[in-house]
Structure formats: structure tokens, C-alpha cells
Amino acid sequence: MExxxxxSTGHLMxxxxxxxxxxxxxxxxxxxxFPGQPPLLFRLHEKDGQSQKELAESMRVKPATLTVMIxxxxxxxxxxxxxxxxxxxxxxxxxxxxxxxxxxxxxEALALLEEISxxxxxxxxxxxFHRQLQQMAKDLSGFDAGRHPEGGSTTEME
Numbered sequence: 713m714e715x716x717x718x719x720s721t722g723h724l725m726x727x728x729x730x731x732x733x734x735x736x737x738x739x740x741x742x743x744x745x746f747p748g749q750p751p752l753l754f755r756l757h758e759k760d761g762q763s764q765k766e767l768a769e770s771m772r773v774k775p776a777t778l779t780v781m782i783x784x785x786x787x788x789x790x791x792x793x794x795x796x797x798x799x800x801x802x803x804x805x806x807x808x809x810x811x812x813x814x815x816x817x818x819x820e821a822l823a824l825l826e827e828i829s830x831x832x833x834x835x836x837x838x839x840x841f842h843r844q845l846q847q848m849a850k851d852l853s854g855f856d857a858g859r860h861p862e863g864g865s866t867t868e869m870e
Contacts, residue, residue, distance in 0.1 A: 732829065739821040743814045744788040748773075749781060750822065753807070753815040756791065761804045763796065790814055 717723050733747055745753075751771055756762065762770075768778040782805060785791045790811035796802035807815070830838050 732825070735828065736821065736825055739825060740818055743817055744790070745814060745818055746784065749785060749790075750815075750818050752778075752781060752785070752805075753790070753811060753818060756805060756807045757812070757815055760806050761794075763802050763804055765802075767805060785811070 736747060752767065755767060755770055764775065764778055764782065768775045771778065773781075782791060782793065786793060789808055792806050792808055793803045794806060796804050833841065
């Protein structure tokens with residue numbers, strides 16, 4: 713039987729993630745927050761004043777991607793950049809009062825999104841789904857690290 717992408721679980725996952733992203737945007741659009749920015753808000757809430765390099769590494773994004781994100785957040789008043797007092801070449805990022813307020817609203821929106829996403833799931837089904845996603849992430853991470861799912865190397869496929 714030929715593989716039908718439209719009937720695949722992967723295709724359904726992409727569709728669900730698009731719906732998830734769209735719903736998140738609808739819940740947060742009044743705060744001038746865009747997908748990808750909440751993790752930055754939460755990291756700064758945990759440890760304000762991190763360098764852009766530290767943030768890029770912890771978020772696993774390219775420095776240029778982070779720069780664009782921070783520029784947008786500076787423009788919207790969520791964060792400010794300040795030079796490092798010891799090394800003027802280093803730029804540190806800090807939450808503003810508006811950024812802290814928005815972070816609280818985003819946290820509430822994420823909780824609502826979680827509720828909406830799983831409203832028809834039992835607690836057990838939600839836990840099972842969570843474990844299955846963790847396993848899938850582990851399997852895909854292993855593939856990315858050069859381990860083929862059947863035990864071989866991904867370089868053998870090239």
C-alpha cells in the first residue's frame with residue numbers, strides 16, 4: 713500500500729500545531745506577543761539580564777533569529793537592552809514592567825490554550841498523550857544525533 717501523506721499521523725500533527733499556533737495568536741494578539749517570544753519572556757523572568765548569547769543557547773536558536781525577536785520586543789516595550797557593566801561588547805536583556813505584565817497574561821493564555829486543547833481528554837488520556845509525545849521527541853532527537861531508528865547510523869542513508 714502506498715503511503716498517503718494526507719492520512720498520516722505526521723500530517724495531522726502539523727495541522728494540529730497550526731491550529732494551536734493560530735489559537736495562541738488569537739489569545740495573545742492584544743499583547744503584541746508573537747509565537748516564539750513567550751520562551752524568552754519566561755527565561756528572563758527566571759533570570760533577568762541574560763546576555764543575548766546565553767539566551768540564544770538556552771532557546772536553541774541562532775543569534776540572528778534572537779536579535780530579530782529582541783528587536784521586535786524592544787519596539788513593543790517588552791524588553792530593553794543594556795550594555796554589560798564589565799564587557800561593553802556584551803548586550804544584556806531585561807524585562808520591562810510591561811514585559812512582566814504581558815508575561816503574566818501570556819501565562820494565563822497558555823493555561824487557557826492547554827484547557828481548550830485537552831477539554832475532551834480524560835486526565836489519563838492527557839497523561840498518556842504526554843508520554844507518547846515525550847517518546848516521539850526522544851526518538852526524533854536520537855535520529856538527529858545520528859542514530860537511525862532501526863539501530864543504524866543516519867549517515868548510512870546518504
